[in-house]
Amino acid sequence: MSATSAAVRSPSPSPSPAAARSGDVAAPEWLVARRREALAHFEGAGYPTRHDEDWHYTSVSAIADSHYAPVPKRRHDAEVHEPRHAPLVEPVVVLVDGEVDLERSRLDAVPHGLTVRTMAEALSAGDDLVRKHLTTLAPPDRDAFTALNTAHFRDGVVIEVANDAEVNEPLHVLHLVSASAMGAQVTPRLLIVAGRNSRSTVLETFSGPDDARYFTNAVTEVALEDGATLYHARIQQEGASAHHVGTVEVTQARDSHFVSFSFAAGAALSRANIHTVLAGPGCGATLNGLYMLDGDQHCDHQTRIEHSQPDTFSRELYKGILDGASHGVFNGKVYVHPVAQKTDGKQTNNTLLLSPKAQIDTKPQLEIFADDVKCTHGATVGQLDETATFYMKSRGVGAAMTRQLLTYAFAAEVLETIEHEALRDGLEALALERYTTV
Numbered sequence: 262m263s264a265t266s267a268a269v270r271s272p273s274p275s276p277s278p279a280a281a282r283s284g285d286v287a288a289p290e291w292l293v294a295r296r297r298e299a300l301a302h303f304e305g306a307g308y309p310t311r312h313d314e315d316w317h318y319t320s321v322s323a324i325a326d327s328h329y330a331p332v333p334k335r336r337h338d339a340e341v342h343e344p345r346h347a348p349l350v351e352p353v354v355v356l357v358d359g360e361v362d363l364e365r366s367r368l369d370a371v372p373h374g375l376t377v378r379t380m381a382e383a384l385s386a387g388d389d390l391v392r393k394h395l396t397t398l399a400p401p402d403r404d405a406f407t408a409l410n411t412a413h414f415r416d417g418v419v420i421e422v423a424n425d426a427e428v429n430e431p432l433h434v435l436h437l438v439s440a441s442a443m444g445a446q447v448t449p450r451l452l453i454v455a456g457r458n459s460r461s462t463v464l465e466t467f468s469g470p471d472d473a474r475y476f477t478n479a480v481t482e483v484a485l486e487d488g489a490t491l492y493h494a495r496i497q498q499e500g501a502s503a504h505h506v507g508t509v510e511v512t513q514a515r516d517s518h519f520v521s522f523s524f525a526a527g528a529a530l531s532r533a534n535i536h537t538v539l540a541g542p543g544c545g546a547t548l549n550g551l552y553m554l555d556g557d558q559h560c561d562h563q564t565r566i567e568h569s570q571p572d573t574f575s576r577e578l579y580k581g582i583l584d585g586a587s588h589g590v591f592n593g594k595v596y597v598h599p600v601a602q603k604t605d606g607k608q609t610n611n612t613l614l615l616s617p618k619a620q621i622d623t624k625p626q627l628e629i630f631a632d633d634v635k636c637t638h639g640a641t642v643g644q645l646d647e648t649a650t651f652y653m654k655s656r657g658v659g660a661a662m663t664r665q666l667l668t669y670a671f672a673a674e675v676l677e678t679i680e681h682e683a684l685r686d687g688l689e690a691l692a693l694e695r696y697t698t699v
Contacts, residue, residue, distance in 0.1 A: 299401030299411035318622040319561040329446035329476040331413040339439040344468040349687030352435035359449040360416040374426030380417035398482035399510035410480040417450030424456035431462035451481040455489035462492040469500040476504040485517035499528035508534040515541030523550035536565040545574040554587035561590035568601040581612040583619035597629040608638040
């Protein structure tokens with residue numbers, strides 16, 4: 262996709278009456294109203310263009326021009342495309358085309374301390390927790406893609422972590438597509454509510470076939486109660502012709518900690534929005550990520566950490582490896598409210614360019630309205646270290662292997678920040694395979 266092409270503000274097809282439903286269960290009136298609000302917002306604003314500050318370096322014309330309609334309800338006999346790589350952690354919940362597939366899921370294997378329900382089940386039960394948080398943490402007027410997801414999602418997953426639960430096993434949510442989704446828009450929705458003083462891990466993996474054109478538009482809403490810690494990882498390995506926009510909206514209460522890792526290696530065009538509001542004193546956010554691109558891939562990471570209470574902290578490290586004619590974008594914003602004294606924030610973006618045609622647009626930002634803070638940010642862009650390259654060649658290591666090993670070492674630094682051993686080992690293996698195969 263051309264980095265200079267402009268998107269047009271063309272609306273998507275209006276939802277059918279089924280858009281006011283979740284799974285096979287009629288949506289409650291409050292959700293029907295939110296869907297109407299979402300559709301009205303999208304029809305008024307349309308898709309973002311490069312004139313929008315947050316989309317200055319990314320054109321969505323490839324998505325807008327494709328006129329992706331909501332994916333039809335999957336036929337039972339439709340072929341499902343299995344993951345291109347073995348799952349890093351055994352999947353427990355599997356969504357196909359944005360709907361929970363009970364036959365492929367293993368809900369009996371949900372770790373103790375977690376409650377997992379389909380969105381349809383939770384809505385049918387009239388759950389107050391769902392009404393409190395769903396479409397509230399990520400409101401319909403947040404942006405065009407959140408609006409589209411709100412208008413069109415028909416199912417999803419609701420994950421609750423019990424108060425004081427110490428959940429050592431990760432919950433893996435695996436997103437797949439079927440033949441029904443080819444040329445269509447898939448809109449999975451997740452809601453995660455972590456109870457007081459709980460500790461848990463949720464992994465989301467997005468996978469699809471290389472030879473199919475489809476659009477994944479995913480939204481995950483997260484509420485962390487007092488003292489909760491959530492490790493959340495997004496593994497984006499969509500097909501080479503796919504488009505992907507994923508949004509994670511988080512609200513944090515007192516003394517909570519949100520730890521995020523974003524891994525992006527797939528899709529022709531992808532965007533990851535990770536936003537968190539540190540809404541209670543003493544809480545913190547750690548956002549790390551790695552994007553590995555080649556060919557004509559375009560990958561955009563947008564992060565926003567909003568310090569709205571005193572004595573909060575944030576740490577952010579994103580690394581990118583760009584080869585071919587790929588284009589990476591990192592736009593990270595740390596916003597400190599006047600009341601957020603004693604804020605401690607650090608933000609870093611490092612990018613390795615392996616090709617003269619690869620490009621990166623990096624824009625770490627600080628907006629500080631408090632006077633007693635400690636905040637830093639920085640970015641580096643470069644090629645492989647010449648000294649290290651010379652050293653390895655002088656020891657008899659060939660040029661190709663030198664390039665691959667130094668590239669892997671660059672990636673390994675951020676991968677080592679992942680605390681969960683199986684996830685860390687799995688992503689390291691993917692990076693090693695990509696950069697050391699000769």
